[in-house]
Amino acid sequence: MKGKWHFIAGIGFILSFFSTRGSTWPGMMIVLGMLLIMWRSARTLRLFLLICFGAVIVFTGLAKFHSQPVPPDGFGKPQAASVTGKIVSAPSISPDQISFVFRHASSHVQSMVFMTSDGTSAKMIRRGAMCQIKGSLEIPETARNPGNFDYRNYLYHKGIHYVMFAEVQNAECSGQSVLAYMDQLRLSFLRYLKQKYPDDTLNWIRALIFGSDDDLSADTIHTFREWNLSHLLAISGLHTGLVMMFVYAAGRYLFRLTEQQLKIVLMIALLVFLGLSGGKPSVLRAVIMAESALLLSILKKTYPVTDIISMTAITLMFLNPFIVNDIGFQFSFIVTYALVFSKKLLIKHSSFLWPSIQISFISQIVLIPLQLYYFFYIHPLSFFLNILIVPYFTFFVIPASLFLVIFAWLPVKMTNAIAGMFEGIHNGVIQFIHLVDSWHDGVWVIGQISEYTFICYLVLFFSFMHLWEQERLREAFFCGCLLVCLLVLESMKPYFTAAGSITMLDVGQGDTIVIELPKREGVIMIDAAGTDTEGENDTFTYRIKPFLWSKGISQIDHFIITHTDQDHAGSADEILDNFDVKHVYSHPFLNSNNVQESLSSNHTYHPLSQGMKLQLGTHELYVLHPEQNVRYDSENNRSLVLYGQFGGLSFLFTGDIDAQVEEEIIQRFPSLQADVLKISHHGSKYSTSERFLEKMVPDIAWISAGIHNRYGHPAPEVLDRLSKQGTHIFRTDRDGAVIFCFTEQNGTFSKMIP
Known part of the structure; x- marks a missing residue:
């Protein structure tokens, strides 16, 4: 690889990465080791090494300057606040909400502000405006389950420490920066395009030209992500190159510009395109690279491509060290470096097809570790679909989108006719992608890599x-x-892992418990809570599925539904559709609701009742309730009650039974005790009676309840009874997920939120 500036880019990345996480020394040690190796190399210039040492000092100082300590959890509940500062990002505007990054005047601390909007007062919310905002200031939500998206960490790695909720009427703003005019131009242009094109066409134009895929269907975005096609929805060097090609062709053949004039026009056009696309890191990278190449060409200077790429990275990190944590920055630069590194390989063939296949292959395999780090899975067959779809987007969809934007001045009848032809072709290809996805679900779930x-x-x-x-x-x-x-x-x-685990997931007001036996002897899932509103099942999508995939779980050996209420079985259909479930269990009294019909019609379904035992590798689960021939007055009291021993402790899982059933269990099993008691019905006052606790004598109580739930769970009466027993309480509304890691005779408890 020619050039040397990639060493400084690497130093900047390592130092910025560690420093923005609050730990400079690991990065410093790695970099100093690199520099010592370089110093011993006869081929390395001593002067360049001095520059590298200077880069160490500069990037460390910059990262420390931009970095602020994470606000402590003791900050507490949301607080009313009046904050003065400056809007430092382009406002994101929807019909009822505006969001933007706000830098506090008193420090370098930044907040993500969300404002309700009435559509008129919002006009004063512009980038660069100085504002005084009154609202509710709070710490961002952290991940409450392993493998879940950590919003607090995500914002912190962008230099944002708080979120603020306010109404636009409670904001007083004045002024704006030069960039605000570009934001207004972008919004005006989008409004103009909305008058010219139908929604389906406009949604693709917004995604591919303006960098916003918010209006594409969730199903399309999910399918593209699963097949590693999501890079096509992010504006990148490909889009920038096509814009340059259009501008160059127009300038050369329509306006007869000279080469020097063309280069200046291209530089101006790229800056306009950067503003219109929203300034995403991948576009910023491509535009800075192109601007640098054009400027060097005007000055008749030559530098290796790697140096131009590296100087672009250095510039971006110098301006904002937190950008190294941006997934777009990471994906964009790692693919660019990989392709430049493979330059000799790609230019060996004069045909178009073979280099295209090579580019797709190299781009796919170099991103695998990042794909696994962020999403826990890869799709082995995505390479073949990329070979078909990437050229289609490159030579048809993106150029067509640019064409539609450039010729939006045509009469509406003509734009609608052109859009109709575009949609006729494009919708067919999108349906083909969905069809392939329905034919083959070959996702390889590996889990988060070390x-x-x-x-x-x-x-x-x-x-x-x-x-x-x-x-x-x-x-x-x-x-x-x-x-x-x-x-x-x-x-x-x-x-090969000798330890197992039992995790009570934080799924809001519901129950989901996952048991992983040592050496993956089996994966047992007890209940799968669902969202209690219509639409997408967020509980499954953002809580249960990411946790399972982060653990490398794609197969569930035993799926036990204690009873079929929504807060225990609302994600049952999604579990059966998305995972290889070997056996499904529930109580024997299923009748007619959707979940019950789905369970009873599943060919792996087994009804359970008192006296049965599940053999789980070298462990057992005993069914203590319900009785086979007894009719119960509620679905809660039909709940399966299960008893098992793990890591030298006895566990009792109680579903949603009430005090009446608890008394029946005491009568049937007078010697029953449990070291760990999963408290019934989320801590309802009608369960967990004093007599039941006296008989069970639990050392540990697990309570699964939603934060500020409308039922007031766990009830103060239940907490008081447990306190009198001297029982240590873990509860998901306060602790997040609760984990018991165990070996054969020992185990330790931990919680997601310290």
Whole structure:
């Protein structure tokens, strides 16, 4: 790889990455080790090393300057506040809400502000405006389950520490920056396009030209993400290159501009495109690179491509060290570096097809560690779909979208006719993608990979590319096999782990418990809560599924539904549709509601009743309730009650039974005791009687309840009874997910929120 500036870019990335996480020393040690190795190399210029040392100092100082400590949890509940500061991002405007980043005048602390909007007063909310805002200030929500999206961490890595909720009437703003005029131009242009094109066409124009995929269907975005096609929905160098091609062709053949004039026009057009696209990191990277190349061409200077890319990265990190945490920044630069590294390989063939296949292949495999780190899965067949769909977007969809924007001045009848032809072709291709997705669900769930696997993968990848470039195909093939083996070993890691775990997930006002036996002898799921509103099941999508996938779980051996209320079985259909479920269990009294019909019609369904036992590898679960031939007055009292021993402790899972059923269990099993008691019905006052607690004598109580739920769970009476017993209480509304990690005779408890 020619050039040397990628060393400084690497130093900047490492230092910014660690410093924005509050730990400078690990990054410093890595960088100093790199510099010592470089110093011993005769090929490395001493002057350049001095520059590198200077970069260490500059980037460390910058990252520390921008970084602020994470606000402590003791900040407490939302507080009324009046804050003065400056709007530092382009406002995101929807019909009823405005959001923007707000920098406090008294410090470098920033807040993400969400304002309700009446559509008229919002006109004063512009980038660069100085404002005084009255509202509710609070710490962002953190991840409440392993593998779930951590909104607090996400904002902090963007330099944002608080969220603020306010009404637009409670904001007084004045002034604006130069960039605000570009924001207004962007909004005006979008309103103009809305008058010219139908919604389906406009949604794709907004995604591919203006950088906003909010209006694309959730199903389309999900399918593109699952098949590793989501990079097509993010504006990148491809889009920038096509814009340059359009401007160059128009300037050269329509306006007869000279080469020098064309370069200046291109530089201006790229800045306009950057503003219209919303300034996303991937676009910023492409525009800065293109502007640099054009400027060097005007000045008749030449630099290696790697140096131009590296200087672009350095510029972005210098302006904002937090940008290294942006997924778009990471994906964009790692693919760019990989393709530049493979330049000799790509130019060996004069045909178009083979280099296209190579580019798709290289882009796919270099992103695998990032894909696993963020999303926990890969799609092995996505490479083949990319070969078909990437050229289609490159040579039809993106150029067509640009064409529609450029010729929006045509009469509405003509724009609608052109849009109709576009939709006729494009909708057919999108339906084809969905059809392929329905035919083959070949997602390979590996789980979140370790840092060691990440580093090993990248070392093997670049070794593979180097060997391939040198045409040492046998060694390259062997290196490629090692890459696959590394991923296989990572996915097999749970089968060699001697510890198991029981996790009570925080699913709001509901129950979901996942038991992972040691050495992956089995995965048992007790209940799967669902969202109690119509529409997408957020509880499954954002809480249950990410947790299971982060653990590398794609197969559930035993799925137990204690009873079929929404707060215990609302995600049952999604579990059965998205996971390989071997056996499904519930009580024997199923009748007619959707969940019950789905369970009873499933070919793996088994009804359970008192006296039965489930053999789970070397562990057992005993069914204590309900009785087979007794009719119960409510679905709650039909709940399965299960008893088992894990890590030397006895666990009792009680569903939603009330005090009457608790008394029946005491009568049937007079010697029953439980070290860990899953409190019934989320801590309702009608359950967990004093007599029941006296008989169970639990050391630990688990309560699954939603934050500020409308039922007041857990009830003060229940908490008081547990306190009198001296029972230690874990509750999801306060602690997030609760985890018990165990071996054969020992175990430890932990909670997601300290």
